[in-house]
Amino acid sequence: MTIDTNDILNSILESLSRIDYIHPEDIPNIDLYMDQVTTFMDTQLSSTKRYADDKILTKTMINNYAKNNLLPPPVKKKYSKDHLLLLIFIYYFKSILSIKDIETLLKPMTDAGFGQDSDKDTSSLADMYQQICTMCKGQLEPLKENISSAWETAGETFSEIPDTSKDTFQILAFICSLSFDVYVKKMMIEKLIDTFSSEDSSHKNKIPGYTGRAFLFLHIFYFSIRSNTISYPSFP
Secondary structure (H helix, E strand, O other): OOOOHHHHHHHHHHHHHOOOOOOHHHOOOOOEEHHHHHHHHHHHOHHHOOOOOOOOOOHHHHHHHHHOOOOOOOEOOEEOHHHHHHHHHHHHHOOOOOHHHHHHHHHHHHHHHOOOOOOOOOOOHHHHHHHHHHHHHOOHHHHHHHHHHHHHHHOOOOOOOOHHHHHHHHHHHHHHHHHHHHHHHHHHHHHHHHHHHHHHHHOOOOOOHHHHHHHHHHHHHHHHHHHOOOOOOOOO
16 A cells, blocks of 8 residues: 555545455466466565565465465365465465464365355355455445544644644554554454354354354454454444
8 A cells, every 4th residue: 555645644545445356257267386376476466565575475374374274285286266265365364363363264164165166156265255355345435434534533633732743643643543443353353263263163064154244244354454444343
């Protein structure tokens, strides 16, 4: 996200408008070798980098994900479309969640959808991914409204400070507001994952209704954190 410091709010809102996701139809339907996987991910997710030399996913990372049960092992050193879908989820989750939490979160999806034919089965991984991304994309407009509101609130702080320093401290207040939002949502995510884990232990090989909803909320929360939203979805 590139922000123009001369017009911070509009720059942020414009950047949010450009947020998109990797569409399932853009993922190759043929199995890929490791080098092809990392090249694909680097190309498709390059806009999410903060710095040009940031790594999206490395060979070591992907091998570790397989060793830690986040990702089914490749078949004859090749990775399927479902492998790539899981890697996309992992990429977005890994900046705020532990390896163990990501494993807990992805297991029901992997158990139910990995290897399913997306043309024949609505519980395929591609179908789950599409539904979640569509839902998250729909959060952008409310998110921008909440960001604008938080910016206005921060602009009312530090009114007694000299004008030469006021802008700096008001931006600091805005950052603190967003940081508190991230902290609260991360705490909510962890509590949901703990519930998710206990549900999974008593419902093996299927996705119970609440567990499925819990995962959707987790992804909403995470997408909100990445975009610094101030909204709080209600529980079912």
